Amino acid sequence: EAGVTQFPSHSVIEKGQTVTLRCDPISGHDNLYWYRRVMGKEIKFLLHFVKESKQDESGMPNNRFLAERTGGTYSTLKVQPAELEDSGVYFCASSRSSVLAEAFFGQGTRLTVV
């Protein structure tokens, strides 16, 4: 069974540009989460999809971040326009049941905004 995969693994962009991160969850996992870790700090929750619906987006920093999960399969996280403070590692995780909460994480996308 394939794990959670994220693309790209690294991205370096200039301030003001747009970047789109992609996450392919484990097949059959309805729950998909985005997290972010800014260097040296904790991993912070961004949002949670159940299938194609946003269950909780309370962690999204601001309206420069847009997450979608059309069709309830893969998800994208777009940052537009990117700012320096958006740099960090973005993790995606998926789980069958949010109640059981065993979430499987992808390897992350390291985003550097210069």
Add this chain to the structure above:
Amino acid sequence: GENVEQHPSTLSVQEGDSAVIKCTYSDSASNYFPWYKQELGKGPQLIIDIRSNVGEKKDQRIAVTLNKTAKHFSLHITETQPEDSAVYFCAARGYGGSQGNLIFGKGTKLSVKP
């Protein structure tokens, strides 16, 4: 909201020694406490978890203890090996709010010296 503190931020032990990482949480309603291990270039991987109705759980060389009264939980690794070297994250999930919203500690970088 929930807040999770994790200590120490770095830990260096000799191979064969034990390692202990401690976390405290603020929300007494939190009921699920997973521990994740993140190796270089990989995403966090769940290694053990504990629910609020249990005080201790063990899996081979890894154990987790939970003190609900004091609101703290700890990870114990015995007979450490070089391959245990990684960053370890504790997390807590509250009963209310999004079921998928894990609150993480800042991580502990464990180094096991051969």
